[in-house]
Amino acid sequence: MLALGRAWETALSGDNTFGCWGGKLMISFLFVKVTHSPEGMETLRYFLFDVCGVNAGWKMEDVMDEEIEVINNTVAPDDHVICALSGGVDSTVAATLVHKAIGDRLHCVFVDNGLLRYKERERVMETFERDLHLPVTCVDASEQFLSKLKGVVDPEMKRKIIGKEFICIFDAFAHELEQKLGKKPAFLVQGTLYPDVIESCPPPGSGRTHSHTIKSHHNVGGLPKDMKLKLIEPLKLLFKDEVRQLGRILKVPEPFLKRHPFPGPGLAVRVLGDVTEGNALDIVRQVDEIFIQSIKDAGIYDSIWQAFAVFLPVKSVGVQGDQRTHSYVVTLRAVTSQDGMTADWVEEEFGAWGEVVEGEIYNTAPDDSSVLSPTPATLLNGSPPCPNQGTVLKTVSLKKFLKRFVTMFEV
Numbered sequence: 001m002l003a004l005g006r007a008w009e010t011a012l013s014g015d016n017t018f019g020c021w022g023g024k025l026m027i028s029f030l031f032v033k034v035t036h037s038p039e040g041m042e043t044l045r046y047f048l049f050d051v052c053g054v055n056a057g058w059k060m061e062d063v064m065d066e067e068i069e070v071i072n073n074t075v076a077p078d079d080h081v082i083c084a085l086s087g088g089v090d091s092t093v094a095a096t097l098v099h100k101a102i103g104d105r106l107h108c109v110f111v112d113n114g115l116l117r118y119k120e121r122e123r124v125m126e127t128f129e130r131d132l133h134l135p136v137t138c139v140d141a142s143e144q145f146l147s148k149l150k151g152v153v154d155p156e157m158k159r160k161i162i163g164k165e166f167i168c169i170f171d172a173f174a175h176e177l178e179q180k181l182g183k184k185p186a187f188l189v190q191g192t193l194y195p196d197v198i199e200s201c202p203p204p205g206s207g208r209t210h211s212h213t214i215k216s217h218h219n220v221g222g223l224p225k226d227m228k229l230k231l232i233e234p235l236k237l238l239f240k241d242e243v244r245q246l247g248r249i250l251k252v253p254e255p256f257l258k259r260h261p262f263p264g265p266g267l268a269v270r271v272l273g274d275v276t277e278g279n280a281l282d283i284v285r286q287v288d289e290i291f292i293q294s295i296k297d298a299g300i301y302d303s304i305w306q307a308f309a310v311f312l313p314v315k316s317v318g319v320q321g322d323q324r325t326h327s328y329v330v331t332l333r334a335v336t337s338q339d340g341m342t343a344d345w346v347e348e349e350f351g352a353w354g355e356v357v358e359g360e361i362y363n364t365a366p367d368d369s370s371v372l373s374p375t376p377a378t379l380l381n382g383s384p385p386c387p388n389q390g391t392v393l394k395t396v397s398l399k400k401f402l403k404r405f406v407t408m409f410e411v
């Protein structure tokens with residue numbers, strides 16, 4: 001109903017600037033928040049077509065053409081542009097679109113902020129070279145980010161620190177390019193989406209004061225006030241499902257488009273508490289890898305919107321073998337969604353999670369599949385599952401379990 005309320009406000013005020021391309025109302029905006037509302041689509045369809053008399057003539061091809069035109073009108077023929085590339089869906093599609101508009105004057109930069117997933121840096125660099133043929137420079141800034149995050153536990157503060165550090169790196173990269181090209185790039189492309197804007201702040205220019213900041217996305221609410229690079233954000237009025245659609249038109253390889261979203265602040269927001277303390281980052285990185293690989297092996301990765309592991313700053317008692325343990329808890333989360341505005345847990349597959357985890361992650365609390373026990377630390381030390389403990393899942397494949405660890409630790 002929130003969407004309907006906003007649609008009314010927009011219609012009544014004659015202000016259709018939300019998601020407006022070429023004077024057309026971006027209908028998909030109005031569908032936000034109704035995916036999970038009973039009769040939501042029907043209500044909005046009636047409102048838009050019968051009450052407002054809106055035309056359903058909005059096409060993704062037009063969005064692409066109009067955005068290319070905007071980019072060409074913004075960037076002068078001798079200007080160079082930097083693109084912040086994360087390897088995720090959004091920045092990959094944004095980079096491909098801008099590359100189509102300005103060609104080799106686009107310079108992509110991927111930052112290893114020390115908060116990436118298992119082997120992510122190697123994987124992203126390899127796939128970009130092999131599949132996208134876009135030149136990408138990798139900057140290793142892990143120490144810089146981690147030193148700034150030391151002792152920080154508040155997630156909002158983490159996001160702002162990360163946003164500021166990203167911009168420092170992009171400024172330095174622009175400076176380096178200036179030495180090479182003789183002209184400093186003045187623009188920064190980001191894969192900002194509409195949900196990033198909605199969640200970071202009240203919609204710009206809306207004059208609203210009643211919207212809440214859900215979280216400051218590093219690329220919107222986390223940007224420093226004094227940044228010099230001018231932003232190019234061609235996707236900023238789109239939702240994720242629409243970006244995937246645009247990516248298909250731009251012929252971005254399907255594996256990129258199907259990737260689960262991974263936030264720019266990365267594991268900093270998947271470790272609750274100080275990320276630099278103990279080996280939290282290592283633990284969550286490795287549990288996440290096992291979880292995602294298992295989901296892929298089970299063939300259900302594409303039907304899940306997002307799955308990941310979160311490290312909690314608490315310890316819990318468990319039993320391993322005949323011994324008591326008191327160690328970390330990691331939760332697993334998997335949700336379905338259409339546009340990233342509302343989500344549901346992966347209910348259908350939930351029964352299959354036993355198979356997903358296939359003994360690599362087995363629990364002593366059968367009613368709470370989010371609790372991992374024995375502790376990840378123990379799992380990662382390579383201890384095999386103990387058959388007389390808690391729920392050892394039927395499909396345990398000890399051979400596969402051990403093989404996975406051999407692969408992961410390269411022993």
Ligand SMILES: Nc1ncnc2c1ncn2[C@@H]1O[C@H](COP(=O)(O)OP(=O)(O)OP(=O)(O)O)[C@@H](O)[C@H]1O
Pocket residue numbers: 083084085086087088089090091092109110111112113189190191192196219259260261262263264265
């Ligand atoms: N490691 C990184 N290196 C360079 N730029 C990054 C990095 N992480 C994020 N960004 C920039 O910040 C933007 C927002 O990040 P965010 O994580 O929300 O989106 P994404 O990574 O592009 O896509 P997805 O949400 O599908 O993973 C990205 O589109 C990209 O421009």
